[in-house]
Structure formats: C-alpha cells, structure tokens
Amino acid sequence: MEGMQKAVKWYPPSYDIRVEHVPIPKVQHPDDVIVKVQLAGLCGSDLHIYRGHEDVDAELICGHEFVGTVVEMGGSFGSHAQQRPELYRTLRLGDKVVSPFTVSCGECHFCRVGFTCRCMHSVLFGIPALPGGQAQYVRVPKAGGTLFKVESVTAASKDGSVSCLADSSLLLLADILPTGVFAALQVLQHAKTSPMLTASPYPFGGFDRILTLAIVGLGPVGVCAAVSLLDMLSGIQQTKDVQYRVVAIDPNESRRAKMTKIAEAIGASRKSFAVADIPQAKRTVSEWTSGIGCNAILEVVGNNSALELAYGLVRPFGSVSSVGVHQEPPLPFMGRDLYNKNISFDFGRCPVRAMLPIASKILAKYQAVFGSIGEKISLIERVVSLEDAPKSYELFDKGKCGKILFDPWK
Amino acid sequence: MEGMQKAVKWYPPSYDIRVEHVPIPKVQHPDDVIVKVQLAGLCGSDLHIYRGHEDVDAELICGHEFVGTVVEMGGSFGSHAQQRPELYRTLRLGDKVVSPFTVSCGECHFCRVGFTCRCMHSVLFGIPALPGGQAQYVRVPKAGGTLFKVESVTAASKDGSVSCLADSSLLLLADILPTGVFAALQVLQHAKTSPMLTASPYPFGGFDRILTLAIVGLGPVGVCAAVSLLDMLSGIQQTKDVQYRVVAIDPNESRRAKMTKIAEAIGASRKSFAVADIPQAKRTVSEWTSGIGCNAILEVVGNNSALELAYGLVRPFGSVSSVGVHQEPPLPFMGRDLYNKNISFDFGRCPVRAMLPIASKILAKYQAVFGSIGEKISLIERVVSLEDAPKSYELFDKGKCGKILFDPWK
Ligand SMILES: NC(=O)c1ccc[n+]([C@@H]2O[C@H](COP(=O)([O-])OP(=O)(O)OC[C@H]3O[C@@H](n4cnc5c(N)ncnc54)[C@H](O)[C@@H]3O)[C@@H](O)[C@H]2O)c1
Ligand SMILES: NC(=O)c1ccc[n+]([C@@H]2O[C@H](COP(=O)([O-])OP(=O)(O)OC[C@H]3O[C@@H](n4cnc5c(N)ncnc54)[C@H](O)[C@@H]3O)[C@@H](O)[C@H]2O)c1
Ligand SMILES: [Zn+2]
Ligand SMILES: [Zn+2]
Ligand SMILES: [Zn+2]
Ligand SMILES: [Zn+2]
Numbered sequence: 001m002e003g004m005q006k007a008v009k010w011y012p013p014s015y016d017i018r019v020e021h022v023p024i025p026k027v028q029h030p031d032d033v034i035v036k037v038q039l040a041g042l043c044g045s046d047l048h049i050y051r052g053h054e055d056v057d058a059e060l061i062c063g064h065e066f067v068g069t070v071v072e073m074g075g076s077f078g079s080h081a082q083q084r085p086e087l088y089r090t091l092r093l094g095d096k097v098v099s100p101f102t103v104s105c106g107e108c109h110f111c112r113v114g115f116t117c118r119c120m121h122s123v124l125f126g127i128p129a130l131p132g133g134q135a136q137y138v139r140v141p142k143a144g145g146t147l148f149k150v151e152s153v154t155a156a157s158k159d160g161s162v163s164c165l166a167d168s169s170l171l172l173l174a175d176i177l178p179t180g181v182f183a184a185l186q187v188l189q190h191a192k193t194s195p196m197l198t199a200s201p202y203p204f205g206g207f208d209r210i211l212t213l214a215i216v217g218l219g220p221v222g223v224c225a226a227v228s229l230l231d232m233l234s235g236i237q238q239t240k241d242v243q244y245r246v247v248a249i250d251p252n253e254s255r256r257a258k259m260t261k262i263a264e265a266i267g268a269s270r271k272s273f274a275v276a277d278i279p280q281a282k283r284t285v286s287e288w289t290s291g292i293g294c295n296a297i298l299e300v301v302g303n304n305s306a307l308e309l310a311y312g313l314v315r316p317f318g319s320v321s322s323v324g325v326h327q328e329p330p331l332p333f334m335g336r337d338l339y340n341k342n343i344s345f346d347f348g349r350c351p352v353r354a355m356l357p358i359a360s361k362i363l364a365k366y367q368a369v370f371g372s373i374g375e376k377i378s379l380i381e382r383v384v385s386l387e388d389a390p391k392s393y394e395l396f397d398k399g400k401c402g403k404i405l406f407d408p409w410k
Numbered sequence: 411m412e413g414m415q416k417a418v419k420w421y422p423p424s425y426d427i428r429v430e431h432v433p434i435p436k437v438q439h440p441d442d443v444i445v446k447v448q449l450a451g452l453c454g455s456d457l458h459i460y461r462g463h464e465d466v467d468a469e470l471i472c473g474h475e476f477v478g479t480v481v482e483m484g485g486s487f488g489s490h491a492q493q494r495p496e497l498y499r500t501l502r503l504g505d506k507v508v509s510p511f512t513v514s515c516g517e518c519h520f521c522r523v524g525f526t527c528r529c530m531h532s533v534l535f536g537i538p539a540l541p542g543g544q545a546q547y548v549r550v551p552k553a554g555g556t557l558f559k560v561e562s563v564t565a566a567s568k569d570g571s572v573s574c575l576a577d578s579s580l581l582l583l584a585d586i587l588p589t590g591v592f593a594a595l596q597v598l599q600h601a602k603t604s605p606m607l608t609a610s611p612y613p614f615g616g617f618d619r620i621l622t623l624a625i626v627g628l629g630p631v632g633v634c635a636a637v638s639l640l641d642m643l644s645g646i647q648q649t650k651d652v653q654y655r656v657v658a659i660d661p662n663e664s665r666r667a668k669m670t671k672i673a674e675a676i677g678a679s680r681k682s683f684a685v686a687d688i689p690q691a692k693r694t695v696s697e698w699t700s701g702i703g704c705n706a707i708l709e710v711v712g713n714n715s716a717l718e719l720a721y722g723l724v725r726p727f728g729s730v731s732s733v734g735v736h737q738e739p740p741l742p743f744m745g746r747d748l749y750n751k752n753i754s755f756d757f758g759r760c761p762v763r764a765m766l767p768i769a770s771k772i773l774a775k776y777q778a779v780f781g782s783i784g785e786k787i788s789l790i791e792r793v794v795s796l797e798d799a800p801k802s803y804e805l806f807d808k809g810k811c812g813k814i815l816f817d818p819w820k
Binding site: 109185307324331336342344345 | 717745
C-alpha cells in the first residue's frame with residue numbers, strides 16, 4: 001500500500017489496542033524530520049493512557065520511546081541554519097537518532113536553561129496531537145532541538161570500550177535512563193545534600209561524612225536511577241572523602257531480584273548498597289542512621305504510598321526527588337508535617353534532552369549490563385513485532401512481562 | 411519577694427494572659443545559663459498558643475524572643491570546657507546575649523551541619539516544658555550551644571559604622587531576622603536558582619540572566635526576608651553580571667506601606683523592587699516575565715491561600731521557600747499539579763543559631779532602618795512593661811498594633 005505504514009493505535013475509552021495501516025507522516029513544518037523507526041519501546045507511562053486514566057477521548061498512535069534513522073528533513077535543515085540548535089546544520093539523511101519523549105525546541109527560555117521538558121513548544125509523543133513512535137515512521141517537530149544524534153553517544157566513550165551501542169540499549173535514552181539520571185541529579189545537587197559532596201558546609205559549621213539515600217520503587221526507571229546514582233557517587237568518592245549508603249526498595253520480589261543482579265553486575269558493594277522490601281528498608285535505614293533517617297530519597301513510583309514512605313524515611317532537613325507521575329489525589333501531607341520536618345521536595349518530569357549527554361555516558365558504560373535483549377540482568381525482555389502489540393499491552397499491564405520493544409519491520 | 415520574679419503567663423484553653431510572680435529560675439543542669447532579660451518580644455508565633463491552636467493544656471510562661479545578660483552559669487562553663495562549643499569556655503557573667511527561639515546543643519549531628527532548629531535536644535521557649543522569655547529571668551538549656559554573644563555582632567561591623575547595637579534591634583535576632591535570612595538563602599541556594607548566581611549552567615546550556623522573585627506576606631518576617639534578599643542580591647550583583655526583580659506582596663495596605671518605606675530607606679530601586687497587593691502582583695509578574703512566572707517564591711504567611719498564590723506565581727521548574735508555620739489542613743495541591751510544573755519546595759523552621767552570623771551582619775547594616783523604637787520605618791512599635799501584656803496580646807491579636815517589646819524592669 002503506497003504511502004501507508006503500520007502503527008499501533010489506542011482507542012478510547014480504554015484497553016483497546018489495534019494494529020492498523022495509516023498514512024506515512026509527512027513534513028508539515030520546515031523544522032520537522034521524519035524518522036524511520038528501528039525500535040520502539042513499551043513503557044509504564046503508556047499504561048496511563050491504555051487504562052483510560054488520562055481523559056483522552058480521541059484515538060491515537062501510541063508510543064513515546066523510539067530510535068531510528070532520518071529519512072526526510074524539512075527546509076530548516078542545511079548550512080543556512082545559523083544561530084539555531086546545531087542539528088539544523090549538521091543532521092544528515094541516514095543519521096541514527098534517538099528522541100526524548102517530548103518535543104523541545106532548543107531555543108525558548110526553558111530549553112536554553114536546560115528545563116527542556118517544559119519547552120514552550122512541548123508536546124508529548126503518543127497523544128492525539130502528536131502521533132507516537134510505535135509505528136514504522138514518526139514525525140518529529142522542532143527536530144533540530146528535539147533529536148539527539150547517536151554518534152555523539154559513541155563519541156562520548158573515548159576509551160574505546162564502546163565501539164557501538166546496541167539499538168535496544170539506545171531505546172533506554174528516550175525516557176527511562178535520563179529520568180533515572182534526573183532523579184539522582186536532583187538529589188545530589190540539592191542545597192541540603194551538595195555541601196557534603198563539595199565539602200563546603202551548610203551554611204557554615206560541618207557537614208555529613210556519610211550520605212544515606214533511599215530509592216523508592218525499582219521498576220525500570222528506579223533501576224536506572226539506582227545505576228545512575230551509584231555511578232555518580234562512586235565518581236564523587238574518588239575525589240572527595242565521603243562515604244555513602246543506598247537502600248533500594250520495592251515490595252515486588254522479582255523487581256528486587258533484578259535490581260540485585262544488576263547491582264552485582266556493576267560491582268556495587270554490599271556494604272554500600274542494599275536491596276530491601278519496605279519493612280526491611282525501614283529497619284536498615286534506622287540501623288544505618290541511628291534512627292535519624294536518610295539524607296534524601298528518590299521517589300520513582302508515582303503514588304501517595306510511595307510519597308508517605310519517602311516522608312517516613314527521610315530525616316529532618318532531608319530532601320525528596322520525586323519523578324513518579326502523580327495523579328489526582330491530593331498530597332497525603334498536612335502543612336504542619338512538612339514544616340515540622342523541614343522537608344524539601346523536587347517534583348516533576350525529566351528534561352530528557354538536557355540529560356542526554358550525561359545519560360549517554362552512563363549508557364556507554366553499562367549497556368552490556370542492562371541494554372541487551374533478554375539477558376537475565378537486562379531491563380529489556382524481548383523484541384516483538386507490531387502485530388504483537390495488543391497481547392503485549394495486556395501482559396505488560398498485568399505485570400506479566402518486563403520491558404518489551406517493538407521492531408516495526410519484523 | 412525574695413527569689414521571685416514577674417512573668418507573663420498563659421492559661422489554657424485560650425486568650426487568658428496573666429502577669430504573675432513566679433520563682434526565679436535556677437541552674438538545673440551544668441549546661442544551663444540564667445539570663446536576666448532586658449527586652450522580650452511579642453511575636454506573631456506567640457498567637458498560635460494564645461488562640462489555643464496548639465493543643466497545649468497546661469499553663470506556661472510566654473515568649474520565645476529575648477535579649478539579656480548572663481547572671482548565672484552552670485558547672486560546664488569554664489576553661490576546662492575543651493572540645494565543646496566555644497561559649498562553654500568564653501562566656502562570662504555580665505555578657506550580653508541573644509537566644510534563638512529554640513534550644514540547640516551545638517554538638518549533635520543536626521547542629522554540626524547547621525540544621526540547628528532540628529537539634530536532637532531542641533525545645534521551644536515558651537511551652538510548658540521550657541518557660542519563655544517574657545519574664546525577668548529565663549533559664550537557657552544547652553546554653554553554650556544555644557546562646558549568641560552580642561559582641562560578635564558589633565565585631566562583625568568592621569567599618570566602624572556600628573559601634574553598638576540598640577537592644578531593641580538585637581531582639582530581632584531571636585527569630586524574625588534570621589527567619590527572613592533563611593527564607594532568602596533557601597531561594598538563592600536552590601539548585602534551580604543558584605546556577606544563575608554562580609553563572610554555572612543547569613545542568614549545561616545557558617542560564618537565566620534576570621532572576622524574578624516574589625515575597626508572599628509582609629508581616630515582620632516578610633519584611634526581614636525582603637531586606638535580607640535585597641542585601642544578598644545586591645551583593646551578588648556587584649560581582650556577577652545578573653539582574654533581579656522582586657515583587658513583595660501583601661493584601662494589607664498598612665503592611666505594604668511599611669514595606670515601601672523600609673525599601674526606600676535601604677535604597678532599593680523602584681525598577682528592581684515593587685510592593686503590590688495580590689492582583690497587582692499577578693499583573694506585575696506577568697509583565698516582567700512575559701507570562702512565564704517567577705523563578706522562585708518566598709512564602710512568609712503560613713496558610714494555604716499563600717501556598718496557592720506561590721504556586722500560581724512560580725514558573726515551571728521554579729522553587730518555593732516556605733517559612734510560614736502551616737497547620738493541619740492538607741496541602742492544597744494534587745500530585746499532578748506538582749509534577750506538571752516541576753516545582754520544588756523547601757519547608758520549615760529557621761535554624762536560627764546557624765543563621766546568626768549572617769543575620770547579625772545584616773542587622774548591623776540596617777538596624778537604624780528597622781530596629782529603633784517607634785520610628786515610622788521601624789518594625790518595632792513600642793516598649794511596654796510586663797503589666798501591659800494582657801492588653802498588648804489583645805491588641806496584637808486583633809492586628810491593632812505592630813511589634814511590641816516588653817521591658818521586664820519597667
Ligand atoms: N518524571 C518523568 O519524566 C518520568 C519518566 C518516565 C517514567 N516516569 C514515572 O516513573 C514511575 C516509575 O516508572 P516505571 O516504569 O519504573 O514504573 P513501574 O510501574 O514499572 O514500577 C514502579 C515500581 O514501584 C513499586 N512500588 C509500588 N508502590 C511502592 C511503594 N510504596 N514503595 C516502594 N515501591 C513501590 C512497584 O512494585 C513497581 O516495581 C512511574 O510513575 C512513571 O510514570 C516519570
Ligand atoms: N519558619 C520559622 O522558623 C518561622 C519563624 C518565625 C515566624 N514564622 C512564621 O512566619 C509567618 C509570618 O510571620 P509574621 O510574624 O510576619 O506574621 P504576620 O501574621 O504578622 O504576617 C503575615 C502577613 O501575611 C499576609 N497575608 C495573609 N495571607 C496572604 C496571602 N494569601 N498572600 C500574601 N500575603 C498574605 C497578612 O496580611 C500579613 O501581613 C507566620 O506563619 C509565622 O508563624 C516562621
Ligand atoms: Zn517511557
Ligand atoms: Zn523550547
Ligand atoms: Zn518569634
Ligand atoms: Zn544539637
């Protein structure tokens with residue numbers, strides 16, 4: 001069928017996934033690029049729409065995670081594109097690219113300061129207004145700001161250990177690895193934590209010598225947060241005289257088992273990294289800190305029980321970095337609770353585009369650990385064809401499988 | 411009456427203030443000091459107990475703000491006190507001291523890192539467990555950690571402009587000025603603000619060149635926050651190429667009028683500092699920032715309407731420093747609201763003891779502006795005797811007077 005492609009579509013109100021033939025997208029604006037999708041991810045965040053929790057009342061093409069190659073570029077691309085984000089000048093047909101899960105222009109106020117997920121032109125892939133990546137082709141708006149060239153990933157690995165990155169692992173750059181990096185960075189950059197890392201006291205006086213942290217939630221994003229955090233902490237430890245201890249928490253046993261395997265594979269020491277269920281975690285934190293609580297918490301779940309656990313585990317003057325996608329219920333805290341604990345929160349969406357330079361270095365280092373398909377330690381369980389989408393959504397929704405990728409050409 | 415003193419007492423359940431003769435406090439622990447009170451403050455925070463909002467069911471001696479002289483010291487004080495906070499060695503009978511509104515030992519984990527208001531031995535003055543400062547004498551526990559010697563304030567003013575500090579202005583160091591400093595510092599040190607001040611991008615990319623801030627609430631604490639913030643910002647501006655704009659907001663006209671006078675007196679420029687009611691403030695922020703909102707907000711009120719205003723005024727990826735004392739109602743936000751705006755919060759009590767070195771420098775600079783009794787621009791309206799306490803509480807509660815100090819020897 002000339003001009004047509006296969007795509008995974010969702011129909012309202014919920015749980016209705018169909019694989020259909022739809023028109024191949026075209027350049028609609030000079031800043032657009034058309035990407036031929038090599039792999040697309042199925043992600044926990046897709047389930048919000050799948051289950052009908054997002055108040056969407058129109059059908060849509062699913063998916064916000066994809067990696068592929070450039071097959072068409074709008075008129076903005078070329079040597080004339082001075083004063084614009086670099087890719088407008090340097091992107092070429094055939095380049096391999098990965099896209100953040102939201103569009104970011106690279107030119108507005110928010111993009112320039114690195115808050116790319118709040119770009120003035122932000123649109124999420126996989127909503128009625130912007131067809132998603134679970135298709136053979138996808139249109140990327142503001143593509144010179146949005147896209148990330150994969151060669152910059154391999155170039156980042158200067159030690160030669162990584163000559164190329166598996167497509168399956170690249171997929172992690174669209175969302176979950178940068179989000180893990182962001183969760184970790186928010187904790188380490190917080191004014192209540194950073195004094196210890198920079199060895200500058202807050203505001204004078206001393207500073208903690210042992211940083212105690214907890215990660216709440218060990219889904220794919222939580223695991224990425226753990227790997228990122230451990231990588232950053234061990235980097236800091238090489239230059240500064242600080243110690244750290246991290247407890248990674250999930251009530252789900254299989255999630256804990258995967259975290260444990262990955263932690264072993266990246267060489268985390270048992271003394272500084274523990275994996276625990278909720279009751280164990282409370283005991284561990286209490287023992288480690290003589291009852292004071294953690295310096296900071298990474299909340300990677302997205303519900304009130306996780307926020308309450310975070311509140312319970314953090315010490316007075318601690319901080320909570322929350323990347324979980326929270327819904328409608330009011331926060332489970334009274335103003336008094338927050339005042340009484342001098343607590344800090346950082347909420348929100350990951351600015352993926354801004355995190356990609358850091359995230360891709362972490363990927364280059366650990367892709368063999370969590371980016372190969374079907375390995376016991378990998379975050380990715382298998383690659384299937386688009387035709388398998390209805391079944392895959394169902395299994396994934398029921399927690400009966402891990403992360404699944406679609407190969408739209410299979 | 412031998413061994414007796416006058417003190418202001420509160421009786422449950424509410425609105426019952428009496429002036430009585432009670433025993434002069436004695437040293438109960440070697441770390442105690444007895445302070446002869448020269449001036450004690452009546453503060454907005456006293457009203458929480460006065461109104462019966464704090465669930466206190468026993469009578470108490472009121473007041474958490476006092477300045478005075480040392481008249482008795484426990485056995486811990488003296489040249490033998492090595493390895494302990496300096497004052498255990500250096501404090502002398504007759505020294506003039508000011509006390510933070512809570513006890514802090516100076517030795518526990520929290521004190522050492524500067525989070526002194528969450529000291530493991532923290533007790534608030536003016537509760538049943540610790541008699542307050544609206545009396546002729548007051549017992550200060552853990553006094554070598556808690557107290558601050560006033561000579562260190564005048565010593566801080568090296569330029570000779572301040573040879574001595576009025577007792578009335580010193581009283582501001584017990585609570586409201588350090589709390590203002592803390593509110594300002596939390597905003598300027600936040601990882602989402604500081605990149606602009608240090609000219610280091612977050613996490614790469616550019617950074618804002620114009621910092622737009624709002625102060626919500628212009629009671630005595632809000633005014634102190636405004637003065638502290640303007641002082642810090644103009645300091646930063648002298649070394650870094652940044653600009654700032656601050657809007658200070660209160661629905662109460664007389665509060666705005668006082669703020670305007672103080673701003674003029676400290677030389678704030680009309681271009682960078684505006685005083686506004688709530689509707690004006692919304693327009694001003696929108697004009698200044700082309701609708702984006704403020705980088706950060708100082709919340710100095712302590713109710714949900716102020717938190718909602720802060721949320722409405724702040725831009726995505728902005729932060730809110732909240733020093734208002736919040737009560738029981740749940741926070742007025744859904745998780746989704748916070749996620750959608752990538753908002754950060756820092757809540758809680760001021761670590762006064764840790765802020766005193768900064769706060770006393772600011773006091774030395776501006777005491778003539780806001781620390782002299784009864785001046786139109788001063789934060790302090792008048793000094794009365796303890797006998798006037800019942801009447802003063804009543805007027806203050808009804809908003810019919812400004813800040814009142816008690817002279818217990820009058
Ligand atoms: N901020 C962002 O930009 C961004 C990006 C991607 C995903 N997300 C969100 O991050 C969250 C995690 O994503 P995921 O794909 O890993 O989700 P997931 O559902 O696969 O994993 C969540 C894990 O949390 C565990 N959990 C549930 N309640 C818990 C509790 N009280 N304490 C500890 N663990 C608990 C579950 O057992 C599960 O293993 C989701 O809310 C997702 O929507 C946010
Ligand atoms: N964090 C701390 O350690 C600490 C220390 C001292 C005081 N406090 C608290 O700080 C707060 C301020 O103290 P204060 O003595 O200045 O109080 P105050 O009551 O004198 O002043 C509060 C001001 O806020 C204004 N206001 C009310 N609602 C508002 C709104 N929606 N928007 C803008 N302004 C609004 C009022 O008109 C008033 O002028 C109180 O909650 C107090 O308990 C906290
Ligand atoms: Zn995703
Ligand atoms: Zn943008
Ligand atoms: Zn006070
Ligand atoms: Zn202490």
